[in-house]
Amino acid sequence: MSTLKKFLIALGLLVIAVAAFLAWAIRGPAGQYTTDETSGPHPKMAEPSPQTIPGVGIAKPIGWQAGEAPVAAQGLVVTRFADGLDHPRTLAVLPNGDVLTAETNAPAGDHGGGGLTGLVAGFLFSQxxxxxxxxxxxxxxxxxxxxxxxxxxVMENPALDSPFGMVWREGRLYVANHNGVVSWPFQPGQTTLPGKPEKLMDLPPAGMHWARNLALSPDGQRLYISVGSGSNIAENGIDAEAQRAAIFEYDFDKHRVRQFAGGMRNPNGMDFNPYTGELWAVVNERDMLGPDLVPDYLTNVPLGAQYGWPWVYWKKYIDWRVNEPMPEYLMEYVRKPEYGLGAHVAPLGLAFARGGNTMGDRFAGGAFIARHGSWNRRPLAGYDVVFVRFDSHGNVLPAPPAPVLTGFLTKDNKAHGRPTWVAFAKDGALLVSDDVGGVIWRVTAPGAKPAPAITQIADTPLPPKPPMGKIRIQENPDSVLNKPQP
Incomplete structure (x- = not known):
């Protein structure tokens, strides 16, 4: 048999194997729970069904035709703020009202790992x-x-390298590339980004989760940086996950960085609860445990918080696939997330409702979240913008997420677009980036008055310690301890 014939036979067998895998994956097991059932403070937890290769549920992108738009919740209206953009992801609103959007994607050659899983992931991302x-x-x-x-x-600069998070502070624009945080001198109204930036800090580059987000504390003195994991469950070794799966804090006064919280597979959107001043984040949980595991989540992020990745999810569930030894006593201090957002919905953008917004009374207290949508679940989940309600004390309520924008999917599961980020324009309208559709959507409640400002709950300091009296130590001559032993 000739070498060419052997090669063609081998190639044919490979094509048949790939076709068989794709047929199996696309027809893989369907989810048994609805997204609402895997949402809320106490989401349903399915029995794990470990997979070697994830099931596939791809929504083929078809874009938006002229006049088409997502479906807004009752009482809201959605219009196009900007279109014809090239993969717009994050949004940042400057003090003068200008809106910045990062046109960005993964670094060249980065498809979420090597081997067969990485090859399949690269194919799925392209689809x-x-x-x-x-x-x-x-x-x-x-x-x-x-x-x-x-x-x-359009602002271009050779130093932009898969840019994602953006914040403006005291005359400088800070940008999170996949491999570091850099900044330029920048004033609102400026429309170019010339010169070489100043590097604030290095970050671990690329990986399965390459997008690095930024959030500025309300007082402007601390910068928070989210870094996702380089893998699904540390399958490349825990040493490869150093400085990943965490949120970091940079102190501008002290020029110091520290890990603020850890054990978060892919933290992304971050914002501060206007009632309490706490940092909150949305997190993409692990894959390949079946279509109903694991629920992605929204949670507060206290200093030192640990959420268990890769060994534990939702505080008490051990992922037995992880080969790395679990740190001793880990489960004693792992925190439970505050609120499930559904399995595989891929939450990205997060913005709390604040004073001045024009979304109406129904959306006055809570958080808007862009659920980018699943690629590994049947039926598809996410592909929407939802609102999670909070009470007046800043606590999340046990109600399912309320729809704000839907209609990104067609009836035959093709994607007009995928909602990615949320931010409030200076006039109070909600802006939603749609990376696949290339559109920034504008959502508002016609006739709604700007919402009143939210007053942060005052901290109650602990009472001072009472003064301690004098302690007098006196020997007891009758004590057996003072008697000689036989």
């Missing part, structure tokens, strides 16, 4: 509209009063 090279641009969108971006300016 879901996330396989293109990163544009590495920041676009300034300017609304001159019409409710849409009538002006746009």
């Amino acid at each position: 879901a509209g996330a396989g293109e090279p990163s544009p590495n641009k920041i676009v300034v969108l300017r609304d001159t009063g019409s409710g849409k971006a009538s002006q746009r300016f």
Whole structure:
């Protein structure tokens, strides 16, 4: 048999094997629980069903035709703030009202790992509209009063390398590349990004989760940086996960960085609860335990918090697939997340409702979350923007997430777009980035008055310790301890 014939036979067998795998994956087991059932403070937990390769549920991207739009909740209206963008992800609103959006994607060659799993992941990302090279641009969108971006300016710089999180502070624009946080001198109204940036800190590059987000504390003195894991469950070894799966805090006064919280597989959107001042985040949980595990979540993030990844999920469930030894006593201090958002919904953007927003009374107290949508579940989950309600004390309520924007999926499971980020425009409207559709959507409640400001609950200091009296030590001559022993 000739070498060419052997090669063609081997190639044919490989094609048949790949086709058989894809047929199995696409027809893999369907979820038994609804997304609402795996949501809330106490989501249902299915029995784990470990997979060597994840099941596949791809929503083929088809974009939006002229005049098409997502479906807004009753009482809300959605319009196009900007379109024709190249994979817009994050949003940052400057003090003058300009909106920055990062046109970005994964670093070149990064498809979430090596081997067969990495090969399959790369194929799936490309099918879901996330396989293109990163544009590495920041676009300034300017609304001159019409409710849409009538002006746009594209800012490019060689130092932009899969940019994601953006914040403005004291005349500088801070940008989180996949491999570090950099900053430029920048004033609101500026439309270029010239010169070489100053590096604030290095970050572990790329990996399965390459997107690094930024959040500035309300007093502007601390910067929070989210870094996702480099793998699903540390299958490349725990040493490869150093400085990953965590949120870090940079102190501008002390020029010091520390890990703020850990054990979070892929923390992304971050914002501060206006009632309590606490940092909150949305987190993408692990894959390949079946279509109903593990629920992604929204949670507060206290200093020193530990959420268990890769060994534990939802405080008490051990992931027996992890080969690395679990640290001693880990389960004694793992925290339970505050609120499940559904299995495999991929929450990304997070923004709390604040004073001045024009979303109406129904959406006055709580958090808006963009659920980017599943790629490994049947039926598909996410692909929407939801609202999680909080009470007036800043506590999340035990109600299912309320829909804000839906209609990103067609009836035959094709994707017009995928909601990615949420932020409030200066006029109080909610902005939603749609990376696959290339659109920034604007949502508002017509006729709604700007919401009143939320007053943060005052901290109650502990009472001072009472003064201690004098302690007098006196020998007891009758004590057996003072008698000689025989």
